[in-house]
Amino acid sequence: MKISYNWLKQFVNLDWDAEQAGELLTDLGLEVEGIDTYQSLKGGLEGVIIGQVLSCEKHPNADKLKVTKVDFGNGDPVQIVCGAPNVAAGQKVPVATIGTKLYDDKGEEWVIKKGKIRGEESHGMICAEDELGLGQSHDGIMILDTDIPVGTKASEIFDIENDTVFEIGLTPNRADAMSHWGTARDLKAGLLQKDITIELITPSVSNFRVENRLHKIDIEVKDASLAPRYCGVTISDIKVKESPSWLQNRLKAIGITPKNNVVDVTNYVLHELGQPLHAFDAHYIDGNKIEVKTLEKGTKFTTLDEVERELHEEDLMICDETKPLCIAGVFGGINSGVTETTTSIFLESAYFNPVSIRKTAKRHGLNTDASFRFERGIDPNITEYALKRAALLIQELAGGNISSEIIDLYPKKLEDFQVLLSFENATKLIGEELPQDTIKSILSSLDIKINSISETGIGLTIPAYRNDVQREADVIEEILRVYGYNNIGFTQKLNASISNIDKFSDYNVQNTISNQLVGQGFNEMLANSLTSPEYTKLSEQLKGENNVVMLNPLSNDLAVMRQSLLFSGLEAISHNINRKRSDLKLFEFGKTYHSYNEERVENKHLGILISGNRALESWKTGQQASDFFFLKGVVSSVLERLGLGIQKLKTSTFKNDVLSEGIIFSLGKTKLVEFGIVKKSVLKHFSISQEVLYADFNWDNVLAYAKHTKIKYKDIPKFPExxxxxxxxxxxxxxxxxxxxxxxxxxxxxxxxxxxxxxxxxxxxxxxxxxxxxxxxxxxxxxxxxxxxxxxxxxxxxxxxxxxxxxxxx
Structure with missing residues (x-):
């Protein structure tokens, strides 16, 4: 996230340098990963000085060139050869002196050097608009006001924005800081701990007035759970044009390309207050009605990027009476946006269900500034305020009249969170007892309301926009980050505890077997427990209804928890083979997850995968491919190491829809491990053409029997066999x-x-x-x-x- 320091200082009147402010933001948990500079004009006109043309003579060796003498006010005029047709004596002009760096329209740098032009020396360049980046004209040099003193720096004459931009690595829980206002709130709280009291300057909307009610657009929200709050207002008789330079500079500083004054205002308010807005061309709203609803699965909708998308039945849409206009909170439609011909708009400000927006954005592969904020949770209490703020800015920049009352549909207010903070628990978690006055001061600076105070704790109301602070531990974390982690002292006492660990504990046994397999040339792997639901179709033993499904999956390939270690292992095999590593011996300790009649079951497994040759190619030994019996030897060695020799086990052969042939080792009716050759039909799904061997240990069963196995040691026999x-x-x-x-x-x-x-x-x-x-x-x-x-x-x-x-x- 990019934060403009100039913009930030509109909210907090702070005279610190950028590095000092960045250090405080980092201490507050808004880690500043980098600090960049922004100039509205590249180079900032450094080295460009206002000069006066003292004389202008025709060049002796060129018809279209002139030789001028230019005064910079230092008593030492310089000669400059100029080819502009409008240069004349007495003019005040911008001059790029020797060594000045200018930039072309592609941003390429070029340096002004001393030289000779057709035999006459030239000590600089009298500049046109386009050569300085101040315009597009190249008809002649810029002629300036004669009142400007000679020798004045051009950067002092022209309006050039110089800014510092913070690159903040915002963590997903800090939805409250996704704006300049939110960042300023944190900065104010941090400054208070340094005994610097400043006021948070809030943009005023007191001038908001409804001029007429000639263009009312009705709003209907079909499902308030998906759109808990929805506001809208119409603005008529506007003139869409280019935004003023101050607004363009604010947006450019944080990497946003200006479009027009209306769209730029919605982007400005989004990054100012953290409230996404959308402006619809009111001319394209049929029936003068907005409907917030879902549509039938498969409905076609073309977005602003000219991509036709197929809607899901859970996608929330903004529609008029006949057609969809916008994917709510994510992306606008191609025909509903503001253009140069737009004269009236419907301005939307809303709070959408974060889970719904996240699912829609992921489904369509869209990641916009709006969805980024909606899916993390914005402040539901500034919806109307942000709408008024944007409406006033649009009126200021585009003219027009507010032509309807604000319609604010908010049937069920989102309540603030109630939390009880114990002083004792705060001391335990922080590791140091903070003064109660300090705790209360920090909480107040974070807009956390103190309802009641006792000797043991405080009753608090957490504002709704802090959706990451809902528990006592969250409140303590807020206190600690504002107080300053670096301000917590270190104790001189070193505490240590020694725990009694059973040698047959899962951790110890797993380490023993891991070391053995590594010694046999295996590499340990760790795969994601989330996988694709499509893998259950590769085996009749795995049922789709037994999947543990993610409520909010990152993608369709990570939508369920795995029922088998095999398929994630085959992904690793395929990945390595595609990178010219075909001799593979891998193992993984991991869990499988099943859902049986609403009961969730986790089982731990050890999976072993072998493919390719047994050993790397060498001049000493020939190549020997890994086979079923090599895998059997590895499996047997694992069991032998745990005192479960195969002579004690029941051996049975089997075939299934995953393994073309295999063996099961069991103790009684308890299956310990099954292993065999993976079927080619399964390997084909992963684009694997070479043979793969797989062993699946039920680690829970193996561990249970290993605990009761006595391992005996005896001397090596002295007599021959x-x-x-x-x-x-x-x-x-x-x-x-x-x-x-x-x-x-x-x-x-x-x-x-x-x-x-x-x-x-x-x-x-x-x-x-x-x-x-x-x-x-x-x-x-x-x-x-x-x-x-x-x-x-x-x-x-x-x-x-x-x-x-x-x-x-x-």
Whole structure:
């Protein structure tokens, strides 16, 4: 937000320099991010001096040039070659001296230098209007009043505005400060704490008069909840023209391009008081009636930017009896605005529902000065005052007559907020006990009315325009920011507390697993919990009716809370692949959100995503793509680290509409994790062409079982392990899991590991058969195994495989 210091000083009579005022504004919470200078004329005519032409002779070497002598009042006339046809002796003229910087119509700088023109020296330039930026004429030099003293600086003769502009980083809660008046209010409160008492100068509207009642326009508000207050008045017999320089300079200083005197006044009052206004050409209002209402969904409406928009059924519109004229509080229509031919206007001032305006602005991708203020909440009590202020300015600049009474529809007054402030709570939050008189003084300076005072606290009425101050804590924050954060002393005492944290607390376990995954080459990601409602259409398991919907979404892509970590993870995968990072290992701890029969449910998950090669390309190793079994190893390592070894878990395979194949690890009926390969149809939605592996841990369930798991530590065995292999011919339907289960049931103590290291199907095998090469690791932790023991175990394994699986040794 830009604030003009000259404009600000119209409200507070302050002689501080801009930097000092900026420091106080920053201390008050209106952080000044930058201070710029503004000049109504670039360069400010610095170096341009009023001179008198003493003599004017024809140039000896050029027919159209003249050689002049110009006096600057210092007793040392200079020679200047001039090509203007109207230059003559005795004239007072503006002269750009050597070194002066002038600017062309594109803002490009050029410097006046000493030189020779056709053999004659020239020590400056006698200037025309356009060369100084004072007009468009280039017919000849400017000839000034002869009463102007020679040697006078041109900047003292011409009306040049020099201003300082603050760039304020306004936080969304400070709707009250979205104007020069609001900023001045804060500045006054801050100055009072420095024992500087100044009055806030308020523009007077006492001269407002209704000249006639010949052009009344009726107003009807269909839904007062969307437009709690609506005011309007008509002004007739106006003349639309260019605004005076003072008004143009005010607007230009804060980056607004002047248009005409009527539109400029509405912009001026908006930035002066914070009240958006709109002027309609009364000639285009059919039926002499304004209706504030919503229209049917799909209604077409063309806005001032010549874009045809399709209206939503919740968009509040300003209409006449036959057509829409304006999107209320956001943007005007193409045919309802003020033009050079306008002779009468209907001037609108209103308070619209902030949520309604915000939704409409976001829906249509519009962000105007008006919507910026309406959607944050303006002061409902200045609606009529701002209307009168604008009407008087329009009369001053465009003439005309007030041709109707002000119609003010305000059926239900917006009440001020009532808050009880406890002195004890103020001391606790501030960290220092402030004198009660200081607290009362600060509150009064902020227009907060004190209703009652007791030994323990104060009863307060907060003005409606401070919609960010509705709680006791908000009031204390207001006191503190005006008192000054820098004025709060530091204690010499250092307090510290030590809390007892369970080693199985979510925080500790999450950090343990995060460190493990990072050690395995993963990167942690953090995605937005807000996502697109369209993602529920990618999975039949996710239902649109279970979405937790945002009441006031930032955009359609952030309209609901996510039901799965998968889709935000795929967004990250796609984002990285599009930036030439295709070897990815990501994990995220996050929550999912569901709405079941009006009950909101949050579940914590750990999501793991893998795509591309296992490791970066290297001359030492070849490229190896990540596959399902690599993901299974990662999942198993997470569970093993928490004491939930896969030998304790139930394993089941599955397919669904998101994963083309996968495995679920469960304990009893409780699902801990499901993982697999993401379907290509889902990847296509995110423009991903390479395979993506995904694991979804139900972290709440994992944590619940991890707390009850005892992890045992034992010495590394001193005795060697023994490996034996079987090549088993088995039926196609037999799974490795079956072999593993039978092996562990056969030998529970000495069998340490079972591994499948080769699979063969095809030529030279009977139909319906396959060959598994399986290794068995045997070890006794207390002694060396003998051949007799090993053979006995292997024979039992062979026997059970033959009897239970119909296996044969190859």
């Amino acid at each position: 023994v490996r034996r292999d079987f090549a088993l011919l088995i039926d196609d339907v037999v799974k490795f899991e079956d072999i593993q289960t039978i092996a562990r049931q056969t030998e529970k103590h000495l069998l340490k590991n079972v591994n499948l290291f080769d699979v063969y199907q095809g030529k030279n095998l009977p139909k319906g058969k396959k060959s598994y090469a399986v290794s068995f690791i045997l070890q006794d932790e207390h002694k060396t195994l003998t051949d007799k023991q090993i053979d006995k175990i292997m024979n039992k394994l062979q026997h059970n495989f033959e009897n239970k699986l119909g296996a044969e040794l190859r």
